[in-house]
Amino acid sequence: MDIVIMVGQLILGLSILVILHEFGHFIAARAFGIKVEKFYLFFDAWNFSLFKFNYKGVEYGMGWLPLGGYVKIAGMIDESMDTEQMAGPPQPWEFRSKPAWQRLIVMLGGIFVNIVLGILIFWVLTIKYGETYIPNESLKYGIVPGSIGKGIGLKAGDKVVALNGQKVDRFEDLVSSKVLMGNSVLTVERNNQTLNIKVPGNILNDVSDLGIEQFISRMPRTTFRVDSVVAGSNAQKAGLKPGDSVLAVNGTPVRFYDEFQAQLMQYKNKPVGLTVKRNEATLPLTAQVNKDGMLGFKDGRFGIRVKTDLPEEKTLKFGFFGSLPVGASKAWGTFSDNAKGLGKVFTGQVKANKALSSPIGIARLFGSQVDWLRFWSLVGLLSMALALMNLLPIPALDGGHALFLIIEMIKGKPLSDKFLERAQMVGFVILITLMVFVFGNDIFKIIKK
Template sequence: MDPFFIKALQLILSLSILIVLHELGHFIPAKMFGIKVEKFFLFFDVKFALFKKKIGDTVYGIGWLPLGGYVKIAGMIDESMDKEQMAQAPKPWEFRSKPAWQRLIVMIGGVTVNIVLGFVIYMMVVFTWGSPYISPDDMPNGFAVDDTFKEFGFRDGDQVLQVNGEDLKNSIDINKYLFLRDVNNITVKHQDGQQETISVPEEIGSKMFQEGVMQPFVPIEYPVLDSVITGGPAALAGLQKGDVIISINDIEIGYWHELTREIEENEGEPLNIIFRRDGEFQSVELDEQKAEILEDDMIEVSVTPNAEGEIGISKSYSISVQREKYSLAESVSKGFDLAYWTLHDYVAQFKYVFTKKGATQVGGFGAIGGLFPDAWNWQAFWMTTAFISIILAFMNILPIPALDGGHVVFLLYEMVTGRTPNEKFMEYAQLVGFVILIALVLFANGNDIYRWLFE
């Protein structure tokens, strides 16, 4: 199946699970407090629904617009803007007739479910599959270091041992730590065996973001092709899985990062590539090109990158990935740890959204769908679902009218002052919040479309 459809199916399944459980977080306490719930919908039923059935006082259904879901609670100013109901005298079973503390529990129920769900999923994932990590010993060649970080004293081939004086179990996490966490110093082992603790400037994450250096440490890998995209420039030139790149434009290639650097620096220009195929020559049938035999086991071809500057290859990984297993009790602690740091890191990077560069990188459903793998993988699916659940909790608690957080702010105001906000004010606030949300959705998905068309 096409990777696009696999990603789309995973996205729809993940969102369906999260939306239904989020709305149950509102639905269950509302029913417990005797509040009438008129509708419970997965997706929005603008004009019509794909399915609906009334059970008791509630109409359950599936809408056709997959932008979210909702529960319509009687006597509440929400996105339905049911002014006719609000104009009538309050009924005992309505939301507005209940004590403020009960209404607060109803409103924070969805966010609470998303946080707890993220924790539970992470817990079950690490219990079932364990936690992958790559130790310094699993990376004998160390990291290729971006030039901007070499200014601080890092070198190609460095192995990262500690961050802020504490052992870094998973070496690959170093980029995330630098970008999102408070890193003061990093202890590395250079290729000559000497250890050195290097200080890192304050606000290094902002520097990385502004300069576009999001992966300053890249594992050193040999230039061996793991796969070649069918119909891509490399495939048309005759390159195949297992080929070893020897040089590009007469520049000797020893490692994968040198290969990618040469491709990037030539900005889409034709590349003269010499490669070796398993130490023995195999004839290659080229499309309007001819391979030149250089030695017994080397071939020379010309490859022109596509419009995105890519030639359609991926590397073969030689790094060993270990997996730590956990008991059920240990998984609880690890799951909580993962949920906490996922929320922490997402909040930490949220500040970049308010920069000019960050605004252009905001994504909608296309970006969310891109989080899922091309091939169906249950571990990756559940890890991504847990991540989205944490994000939804954070986004929903933002103090924007029309979101749960907006309702919570008004309820807290009422509980502190003892005064209920004016219903007309609430209606206008809800309308403004709804307009803001629609604008954000359009902007985020517009970014997705722009990137798809022009990047």
């Protein structure tokens, strides 16, 4: 059922994006009197479609190959490679008969709609939910770095007070693109000292492999006590009860929850001695740690729930119009971050297999539970990413068509049909190669895990 929910959310999200992207091309073409012959969600490779119908001279349908979608515009060399139509004389209702500036608008129509959609989604989410964050100054005990964070010099309990010389107001900024794009400097307070720690430019490679929690945990450092114990778990068998405070594990003092977790991870599948404070008494208990480093069950389920003293979150609310610049800023930030990420791939700072994902990887982001805030946030992110990808000057993508049209406008005459046909084939090979690479990469990651 988990896989069904993941795949279902993926199909729904991508279908919304593809249909609206293609609608951008469709409506622009119709506005200039250009005939549109087909409007398809997914590709009807070898003319096989799951269903189709005709309405006002346009064939609408769903193909069987879920690698996007397309509109077939008369008089245009596109994915269909319909060279027969191009052999005849240009017709007034064909794409090739229109001025270059009109054709350029048609080509950019899908990208424009994706950008508008991304802004709209983030605008509506801001209206409904506002912005919730943890004030950085309210962290009592600092941060909890993972192996990546420790590798660059961070330590548990550090308080990060500035990023590139600017005060950090939100704890969440420490795991944002401002930091993860690398070449940034964290100003840290540690034991009454102030240190500057540089984040390397290729840190995304490690984050891709190990996860964001291994850089800086999204849970600040906190004290803890047992809130509830799951029946039948190793914690219950050991005698732990709600209200208990664990003072030590095998004689090693633990004050914070991350220290407790770190100690248990050292004794997987082994018994440990716990020093527990209950009311005013101190008790010795023995507990069995499972394979996941928890006092739970053999199948990995948790055995206890803890009560922490995490800082309270703060929520900012905006009005209807006040939410628009906030949402637009989030959308543009997503677009900008993706552009910077691609730049790092092209310059070799980040490996392509660490930065690019196929629909398999995207499905895992949606998760196995329906969370509409998460769903629409991801659709907004993907809409901006789709806009950027289609802007790339690769033949067969909108950006490639736009590039050729700009060249035509500069030269004063169109490029030859033969050149456009060959460029389309080259672009198609590039895209297929890229698709095979990202699918293979995600499958390899699953097998490796």
